Amino acid sequence: MVKDITIDVVGNFADGKTTLVKAITSESTLRHSEEKKRGITIRLGYAHFLIYKCDSCGLFSRSKKCEACKSNASLYYRVSIIDSPGHKTLMTIMLSGATLVDGAVLVIASNQKCPQPQTQEHVEALRIMGVKNIVVAQTKIDVVGKERAKESYNEIKEFMSKNGYSDAKIIPVFAAQDVNITQLIQEIGSFDVNNSSNEETTEMVVVRSFDINKPGAEISELKGGVLGGGIKSGSLKVNDNVSVYPGVYIKNSWKPLKTKVISIQSEFGSEKSASRGLMVGVETDLDPSLARRDNLSGSLIVKGDSTPLFKNRVAIKYKEIQNKFDKPLQKNETVLLNVLASKVLGTVVSYSNNGLILNLGASSLPYFVGELAILSRKLNNVWTIAGSGNIYE
Numbered sequence: 001m002v003k004d005i006t007i008d009v010v011g012n013f014a015d016g017k018t019t020l021v022k023a024i025t026s027e028s029t030l031r032h033s034e035e036k037k038r039g040i041t042i043r044l045g046y047a048h049f050l051i052y053k054c055d056s057c058g059l060f061s062r063s064k065k066c067e068a069c070k071s072n073a074s075l076y077y078r079v080s081i082i083d084s085p086g087h088k089t090l091m092t093i094m095l096s097g098a099t100l101v102d103g104a105v106l107v108i109a110s111n112q113k114c115p116q117p118q119t120q121e122h123v124e125a126l127r128i129m130g131v132k133n134i135v136v137a138q139t140k141i142d143v144v145g146k147e148r149a150k151e152s153y154n155e156i157k158e159f160m161s162k163n164g165y166s167d168a169k170i171i172p173v174f175a176a177q178d179v180n181i182t183q184l185i186q187e188i189g190s191f192d193v194n195n196s197s198n199e200e201t202t203e204m205v206v207v208r209s210f211d212i213n214k215p216g217a218e219i220s221e222l223k224g225g226v227l228g229g230g231i232k233s234g235s236l237k238v239n240d241n242v243s244v245y246p247g248v249y250i251k252n253s254w255k256p257l258k259t260k261v262i263s264i265q266s267e268f269g270s271e272k273s274a275s276r277g278l279m280v281g282v283e284t285d286l287d288p289s290l291a292r293r294d295n296l297s298g299s300l301i302v303k304g305d306s307t308p309l310f311k312n313r314v315a316i317k318y319k320e321i322q323n324k325f326d327k328p329l330q331k332n333e334t335v336l337l338n339v340l341a342s343k344v345l346g347t348v349v350s351y352s353n354n355g356l357i358l359n360l361g362a363s364s365l366p367y368f369v370g371e372l373a374i375l376s377r378k379l380n381n382v383w384t385i386a387g388s389g390n391i392y393e
Contacts, residue, residue, distance in 0.1 A: 004277035005193050006080045006100050006230055007133075010126070011107030012116035016139035016175060020107055021083050023175035024062075024184070025049040046228075046279055048267035051077040051189045060189030067182055076189060078268055080230070080279035084122070099340055099372070100205055100230035102277060103133030103191040105184070106168075109140040110148060114155040121385055123163045124321065128374060128388045133191035136160065136170040137184055142177075193277070201368065202234030204282070204301035205341040206244075209291035212283075224262060225291025227301065228281045229341065234303075236261055236282065237273035242303045244286075244296065245310060245366035254310070254364050259284040298342040300366040308366040313349075316373050318356035320387035325377060329356070329386075336376040336383050339367050339391070355392065367391055 009017045025047040052073035053059075054066035060076065061067040082101065104126055108114050115123075126134065136156055141149050153170060160168050169187050173180045208228035213221075227244070236242070240261045247256040262283040264271040274280045282301070290296060300308060314337075320328065329335070333348045337358060344365055346358035356375075371391050376383040 002075050002078060003193060004078045004080070004275070005102040005191065006082060006277055006279055007188060007191075008082045008084055008101040008104045008126075008131075009107060010084045010104055010122040012109070012112070012118040012122075015107045015109040015112075015116075015119075017107045018083055020105070020137055020139060020173065020175045021047050021081055023173075023178055023181050025081065046267065047081045047083065048279075049079050049081070050075060051079060051185060053189065060185050061182070062185060078266075078278065079188065080267065080277075082279070099129060099232060100207075100276075100279070101129070101131055102193045103135075103188065104131055105188070106134055106136045107139055108136055108152075108156050110138055110144045110152040110172075111140045114152060115159045119159075123160075123165070124385050125374070127164060128385070129372070133193065134165055134168045135184065135187035136168055137175075138170055138172040139175060141172045142174045200233040201306045202236060202242075202301075202303045203232040203306075203340070203368070204236060204242075205229045205232050206299040206301060207297055207341045209294050209296035209299075210281070211288040211292040213288055223288065224259070224284045225286035225288045225296070226281045226283050227291060227296060227299070228279070229301075230279050231274055231276045232340065233276060235273055235275040236264065236280075236301075236303065238262070238264060240303050242284075242301050243307075244284075245300045245302070245308055246364050247299075248290065256310075257286060257290070259286045298340075300340055300342070308368050310364050310366050312360040312362070312364050314346075314358050314360065314365060314367070314373070314391050315393045316356045316358070316375070316389040316391055318351070318373075318375065318387055318389040321385065324384070325379065325386060329377070333377070335386070337365070338374040338376070339365055339371055342366070356389065369393065 009021055011017050052061050052064055053076040054071055054073045056071035057069045059068045061073055064073055066073050156170050171180055171184050206227045206229040210226040212223050212226050238261055244257040246254040264274050265281045266278055329348050329351045331348055335346050337344050337346050342365055344360050344363040346360045349357040349359050373391050374388045375386050377386040
């Protein structure tokens with residue numbers, strides 16, 4: 001049976017993530033005008049490709065003919081890629097997509113000492129999210145000498161071992177010339193993925209939202225707002241009635257949006273249904289202006305009788321990362337909270353062995369008890385991961 005999986009391509013700014021994604025998929029994830037102008041990934045970029053497994057030798061390839069023995073190959077994985085931003089100021093955007101991933105490609109450049117600050121941050125995030133499937137792409141080997149390439153490899157090996165990923169394979173690649181991309185595909189194809197969650201409560205995490213109508217379109221031709229993201233659990237199908245939280249802010253309170261799934265599109269075409277592992281765009285009958293310019297990014301979609309908690313005060317079984325900050329959390333300190341795709345500021349009400357209580361002010365966070373929360377604090381004026389825990393009320 002063909003499986004859908006989502007992998008995150010992460011790493012430090014300018015280490016070659018977007019170039020690597022283009023080598024793997026022949027697609028550029030720089031689709032937003034500002035991203036193209038600046039040459040960096042600002043929002044979560046998407047791409048996709050197919051992995052086939054050879055019927056004869058069992059190796060993985062990106063074509064129906066095995067790249068090794070030329071025998072016929074069968075479709076094995078449909079892969080959605082998230083190209084996460086690597087700049088330190090955009091770390092919280094990376095966290096918005098991390099909840100959806102089944103594995104990761106960690107990109108580390110040979111021409112810099114390992115680890116760079118954001119390399120460490122991304123690995124901490126993957127560890128906190130419980131991502132076990134990971135492979136390292138050692139990039140820019142074409143701009144360093146043989147000795148530096150070896151030295152870089154050893155630095156990466158030591159770094160991964162210290163962070164609990166001693167078994168992660170390190171693949172030296174020259175993306176622009178397609179060198180060792182096939183070896184990288186072997187590792188991705190070997191990821192151990194189990195996405196059998198169709199009977200669970202349906203939660204879709206919205207990381208992008210769009211108005212796809214062109215200026216001047218006839219009213220009769222207008223399409224409803226499109227919500228892009230991935231299924232965390234359960235499944236969605238065409239004609240499902242769903243609710244979007246937190247919704248819209250009216251008269252000093254949030255009102256969830258009720259809507260219907262009109263169509264589901266993935267990078268592979270139209271889908272009758274979607275479950276975990278596939279990044280999709282869900283066309284709804286919402287007023288398209290509500291979804292314009294990512295207005296609904298960070299939302300949570302549920303269906304049926306599922307109703308998330310919806311509060312501006314949360315309690316977390318919090319565990320901080322040791323030896324990262326000079327002092328522990330302080331009462332009244334402002335922190336940044338990532339839950340699913342939501343990012344909200346909160347104020348510390350209390351912090352003890354019994355847990356961490358945060359006041360979110362005017363914001364309201366949709367969640368189910370047990371959701372993982374990642375907390376960031378300001379370090380050198382940049383939001384930096386400080387710890388995590390599960391929400392217990």
